[in-house]
Amino acid sequence: MIPVVDLAFSADFIARLASVLGKPVAPVALHEPEFEGNEWSYVKECIDTRWVSSVGKYVDEFELRLAEFTGAKHAIAVSNGTAALQVALRVAGVGAGDEVFIPALTFVATANAVSHCGGIPHFVDSDPDSFGMCPGALAQHLEAIAEPVAGGYINRLTGRRLGAIVPMHVFGHPAKIEALLAVAERYKLPLVEDAAESLGSKVGGKHTGTFGQTGVLSFNGNKIITTGGGGAILTDDPVLARHIKHLTTTAKLPHRWEFVHDEIAYNYRLPNLNAALGCAQLEQLPGMLSRKRELASAYREAFSGARNFDFVDEPDGCLSNYWLNAIRLKCGDLEQRNALLDAAIGEGYQCRPVWRLLSSLPMYLGCPRADLVVAGELENSLINLPSSPSLAGLLKS
Amino acid sequence: MIPVVDLAFSADFIARLASVLGKPVAPVALHEPEFEGNEWSYVKECIDTRWVSSVGKYVDEFELRLAEFTGAKHAIAVSNGTAALQVALRVAGVGAGDEVFIPALTFVATANAVSHCGGIPHFVDSDPDSFGMCPGALAQHLEAIAEPVAGGYINRLTGRRLGAIVPMHVFGHPAKIEALLAVAERYKLPLVEDAAESLGSKVGGKHTGTFGQTGVLSFNGNKIITTGGGGAILTDDPVLARHIKHLTTTAKLPHRWEFVHDEIAYNYRLPNLNAALGCAQLEQLPGMLSRKRELASAYREAFSGARNFDFVDEPDGCLSNYWLNAIRLKCGDLEQRNALLDAAIGEGYQCRPVWRLLSSLPMYLGCPRADLVVAGELENSLINLPSSPSLAGLLKS
Numbered sequence: 072m073i074p075v076v077d078l079a080f081s082a083d084f085i086a087r088l089a090s091v092l093g094k095p096v097a098p099v100a101l102h103e104p105e106f107e108g109n110e111w112s113y114v115k116e117c118i119d120t121r122w123v124s125s126v127g128k129y130v131d132e133f134e135l136r137l138a139e140f141t142g143a144k145h146a147i148a149v150s151n152g153t154a155a156l157q158v159a160l161r162v163a164g165v166g167a168g169d170e171v172f173i174p175a176l177t178f179v180a181t182a183n184a185v186s187h188c189g190g191i192p193h194f195v196d197s198d199p200d201s202f203g204m205c206p207g208a209l210a211q212h213l214e215a216i217a218e219p220v221a222g223g224y225i226n227r228l229t230g231r232r233l234g235a236i237v238p239m240h241v242f243g244h245p246a247k248i249e250a251l252l253a254v255a256e257r258y259k260l261p262l263v264e265d266a267a268e269s270l271g272s273k274v275g276g277k278h279t280g281t282f283g284q285t286g287v288l289s290f291n292g293n294k295i296i297t298t299g300g301g302g303a304i305l306t307d308d309p310v311l312a313r314h315i316k317h318l319t320t321t322a323k324l325p326h327r328w329e330f331v332h333d334e335i336a337y338n339y340r341l342p343n344l345n346a347a348l349g350c351a352q353l354e355q356l357p358g359m360l361s362r363k364r365e366l367a368s369a370y371r372e373a374f375s376g377a378r379n380f381d382f383v384d385e386p387d388g389c390l391s392n393y394w395l396n397a398i399r400l401k402c403g404d405l406e407q408r409n410a411l412l413d414a415a416i417g418e419g420y421q422c423r424p425v426w427r428l429l430s431s432l433p434m435y436l437g438c439p440r441a442d443l444v445v446a447g448e449l450e451n452s453l454i455n456l457p458s459s460p461s462l463a464g465l466l467k468s
Numbered sequence: 469m470i471p472v473v474d475l476a477f478s479a480d481f482i483a484r485l486a487s488v489l490g491k492p493v494a495p496v497a498l499h500e501p502e503f504e505g506n507e508w509s510y511v512k513e514c515i516d517t518r519w520v521s522s523v524g525k526y527v528d529e530f531e532l533r534l535a536e537f538t539g540a541k542h543a544i545a546v547s548n549g550t551a552a553l554q555v556a557l558r559v560a561g562v563g564a565g566d567e568v569f570i571p572a573l574t575f576v577a578t579a580n581a582v583s584h585c586g587g588i589p590h591f592v593d594s595d596p597d598s599f600g601m602c603p604g605a606l607a608q609h610l611e612a613i614a615e616p617v618a619g620g621y622i623n624r625l626t627g628r629r630l631g632a633i634v635p636m637h638v639f640g641h642p643a644k645i646e647a648l649l650a651v652a653e654r655y656k657l658p659l660v661e662d663a664a665e666s667l668g669s670k671v672g673g674k675h676t677g678t679f680g681q682t683g684v685l686s687f688n689g690n691k692i693i694t695t696g697g698g699g700a701i702l703t704d705d706p707v708l709a710r711h712i713k714h715l716t717t718t719a720k721l722p723h724r725w726e727f728v729h730d731e732i733a734y735n736y737r738l739p740n741l742n743a744a745l746g747c748a749q750l751e752q753l754p755g756m757l758s759r760k761r762e763l764a765s766a767y768r769e770a771f772s773g774a775r776n777f778d779f780v781d782e783p784d785g786c787l788s789n790y791w792l793n794a795i796r797l798k799c800g801d802l803e804q805r806n807a808l809l810d811a812a813i814g815e816g817y818q819c820r821p822v823w824r825l826l827s828s829l830p831m832y833l834g835c836p837r838a839d840l841v842v843a844g845e846l847e848n849s850l851i852n853l854p855s856s857p858s859l860a861g862l863l864k865s
Contacts, residue, residue: 106515114515114741118508121501123696123745124689150547150697153735179718179729186732189586292521292739299520299739300547321576328809330823332576335583335831338550342689342696344511345741348520412725426727434732 080379080407081414084398087373088420091366092457093465095419102395103459104297106348108355113347125320127343129350134303136353141270141278143286143305145312148341148349149319152267152289155302156184158318158339159285160235162311163261165190169234170226170439172260174204175428176446177239181265182429182438190234193226194430194440197449201386202425203246204238205445210254212441217258224258229439235261240269240279241425242455243295243394244385248274248282255283263287267302270295271360271392280305285315290345295359295394295460296352298345360392362463367393369466370456374398383453395455397425403452411454425453477776477804478811481795484770485817488763489854490862492816499792500856501694503745505752510744522717524740526747531700533750538667538675540683540702542709545738545746546716549664549686552699553581555715555736556682557632559708560658562587566631567623567836569657571601572825573843574636578662579826579835587631590623591827591837594846598783599822600643601635602842607651609838614655621655626836632658637666637676638822639852640692640791641782645671645679652680660684664699667692668757668789677702682712687742692756692791692857693749695742757789759860764790766863767853771795780850792852794822800849808851822850 092099117123130148137146149155165171167189173181175194182192195212198205218227225232236255238246248264255262266272266280267289273279280286290301306312322336341349374382380398385391400408408424415422428450430440489496514520527545534543546552562568564586570578572591579589592609595602615624622629633652635643645661652659663669663677664686670676677683687698703709719733738746771779777795782788797805805821812819825847827837 104518104520106518110515111512114511115508118503118511118745121503123501124694125697126689151735179720179727179733180735183718183732183734187584187734292523297521299741300522300735300737321580323576327813328820330576330821331829333830335580336576337580337584338548338577338697340697342742344696344745345739348515348741416724423725424727432728433730 077407081411083377083379084411085414085418087377088415088456091369091373091466092420092462098419098421099457099462100459101421101423101455101457102293103461104292105355105359105459105461109351110348113351114344117344117347123344124342125340127346129343129346130341133341133346133349133353136350137288137303137305140353140356141281141305143281144307145305145309147304147312147315147319148346149302149304149339150341151291151300152287152302153180153184154319154337154339155287155289155304156180156237156263156265157187158315158337159263159287159304160184160188160190161318162314163235163263163284165234169232170229171234172209172236174239174446175430175440175443176202176241176425176449177265177429178267178426179429179432180267181237181239182435191231192429192435192438194438194443196441196443197446198247199445201244201246202241202449204251206247206250206254208441209236209251213254213258226439233258233260235263237263237265239265239267240272242383242397243269243272243392244383245269245272245274245279245389245391248279252282268294268394269392271356273390275388281307284308285311290349295363295392296349296356298341298349298352301341301345301349359460362460363393363458365463365466366458366460367396370396394458396458397453397455400452403448405451408451408454421457423455425450425455474804478808480774480776481808482811482815484774485812485853488766488770488863489817489859495816495818496854496859497856498818498820498852498854499690500858501689502752502756502856502858506748507745510748511741514741514744520741521739522737524743526740526743527738530738530743530746530750533747534685534700534702537750537753538678538702540675540678541704542702542706544701544709544712544716545743546699546701546736547738548688548697549684549699550577550581551734551736552684552686552701553577553634553660553662554584555712555734556660556684556701557581557585557587558715559711560632560660560681562631566629567626568631569606569633571636571843572827572837572840573599573638573822573846574662574826575664575823576826576829577664578634578636579832588628589826589832589835591835591840593838593840594843595644596842598641598643599638599846601648603644603647603651605838606633606648610651610655623836630655630657632660634660634662636662636664637669639780639794640666640669640789641780642666642669642671642676642786642788645676649679665691665791666789668753670787672785678704681705682708687746692789693746693753695738695746695749698738698742698746756857759857760790760855762860762863763855763857764793767793791855793855794850794852797849800845802848805848805851818854820852822847822852
């Protein structure tokens with residue numbers, strides 16, 4: 072079967088990519104880490120001092136610097152973003168059988184973390200501008216299904232408790248977080264902010280991940296900064312912060328020698344070795360953010376006036392980290408999208424589509440959901456472009 | 469309240485420690501890592517090539533070398549030992565409400581991993597010689613409570629399905645694994661071997677962790693080799709190995725660009741940066757094992773003929789890695805044990821007791837259990853001694 076695609080469309084896409092990135096001699100990665108600062112020296116110090124594991128000064132320092140950078144009162148470093156989300160949901164009170172509202176358009180970790188708490192993902196539609204969870208759609212859906220009971224709300228269709236709301240900042244572009252917070256407050260639902268992709272992104276000057284009860288960051292290898300694998304939980308609440316630290320470090324009570332643990336807990340520590348890399352990366356972050364903005368500007372210009380697609384710009388009133396630059400097909404079409412991906416990858420530009428809607432994955436097919444019209448449209452129209460900060464160096468000045 | 473302790477007892481303990489370790493100028497750690505090989509060059513290569521995260525040659529190499537060293541057909545590297553146990557239990561079929569037999573005398577991770585699968589720890593007594601799960605006590609207990617049903621056994625007292633047996637090799641000394649396997653087979657229960665502490669330990673020439681359906685290793689900072697944080701699952705079954713790899717890497721199906729995941733899964737990858745450290749550590753392992761045996765010999769000699777305690781030797785027919793050397797009070801007594809710990813730590817020898825019985829921790833108080841007489845006696849009598857391989861260098865030759 073030959074898909075009905077417009078080949079001129081692909082040629083136009085490749086020409087615009089080439090105008091920014093040149094013609095690749097080797098494949099241009101989607102997002103590569105960059106180690107141009109103190110990465111070596113901090114990591115070497117861990118090895119030289121033998122402090123590579125669960126305790127060490129870099130874990131403390133990384134947490135302090137993350138709090139300082141984001142403006143959160145507390146940051147707790149953990150082994151990755153999925154672990155961070157799971158623990159954030161647990162301290163939000165999510166337990167067995169609770170429904171948790173998440174966007175259908177997000178990375179699978181958001182839904183998995185809900186499952187790891189024993190909860191059930193409940194999928195909500197996306198906002199057509201920010202691509203994050205749509206506050207209007209959420210409010211309308213809650214209006215239809217939420218039934219007040221003592222101490223909270225249940226889903227009147229399933230009888231299950233409503234546990235939390237987890238918006239996510241797609242590609243680093245901030246979701247409409249203030250409007251989402253207003254809905255969460257109306258239904259007394261804790262809001263856990265999945266800011267895995269949005270380190271450096273702000274809404275009205277306030278850092279993403281600091282609006283909700285907790286916010287979650289990821290430092291996986293493809294993120295704006297990396298610790299190899301790693302994540303963090305942000306919160307302004309000192310009691311939650313202490314509890315999170317306790318839960319992520321096996322809930323051991325301090326004692327000179329006794330092994331007393333007082334809760335079922337996790338080994339989700341970030342090793343000192345990885346935190347050392349993170350400290351060096353955080354020092355480089357402001358420079359990377361500014362180079363990523365340069366690259367975004369170049370893409371914006373290159374894709375301006377295109378007949379078939381638009382460059383994805385940061386939402387109004389927001390500062391995006393432009394983690395992954397993207398274009399959006401004016402007319403979403405899966406075959407056309409795939410033809411563009413094929414062409415770009417063939418030419419050496421590592422582009423990728425947005426995620427499959429989680430609501431369509433086999434293990435989540437039975438989960439409750441709102442209408443997902445916008446999310447479905449976005450699934451067929453979004454393509455990410457190579458976005459490493461180092462690519463700014465290739466730009467003609 | 470002044471505990472009734474024999475002070476001569478403590479003086480004798482300190483004198484024997486000093487005869488091996490000398491008088492400390494700085495505290496002698498319980499177990500310190502040692503980086504005397506290619507640690508820095510492998511880690512540096514990760515940073516230089518920017519392959520620090522979830523994909524990279526060191527993860528593959530670490531898995532191959534672990535398989536080679538242990539004789540397992542497959543090894544899958546993961547983020548830590550707790551994660552390894554959880555996934556091993558999941559592929560063993562342990563699910564919500566299943567009871568899993570574990571020793572009461574083990575680190576809390578064994579019980580937490582059962583809980584993370586939705587299972588319920590069921591505590592079994594220890595063997596007085598190996599300190600591992602007692603095969604006789606297990607058999608007797610199963611005889612009393614196991615009731616055959618279609619496809620397996622239930623606990624006739626709780627009605628819950630019996631899911632698995634998880635013996636653990638305490639301090640690196642092999643448990644009576646062959647007898648435990650025979651009991652497991654009689655009741656058609658998968659056996660998951662918690663070999664977190666026993667890398668390098670063997671029973672009749674066969675490596676611990678390779679007897680059960682799966683075996684689990686840990687590379688936490690206090691273990692014989694470390695990756696900062698890390699673990700691995702060993703198995704001879706290629707289908708299980710593939711499934712384990714899939715589950716620990718978000719269950720993503722291979723595709724050039726699509727994000728399709730087909731199971732609720734985990735982000736339990738070991739980062740390449742940590743695997744690089746692990747590859748270098750594995751190269752050093754044979755040397756460390758032999759220095760740990762030298763240190764054990766020195767302790768054995770120093771504690772021979774003591775009136776109140778015995779050095780803990782490897783069980784007959786076994787080769788122990790002597791991860792943590794230990795002495796055992798001839799007459800177990802909590803106050804006497806604590807007085808010894810106080811004295812040793814006061815003199816700069818970082819000793820520690822064995823774990824509190826998990827069956828006594830608040831979150832596991834309600835869990836089913838067999839008689840735990842031996843475990844209780846061991847809890848009051850075991851003390852670990854400083855055991856870093858580097859300490860062998862201090863010995864008078």
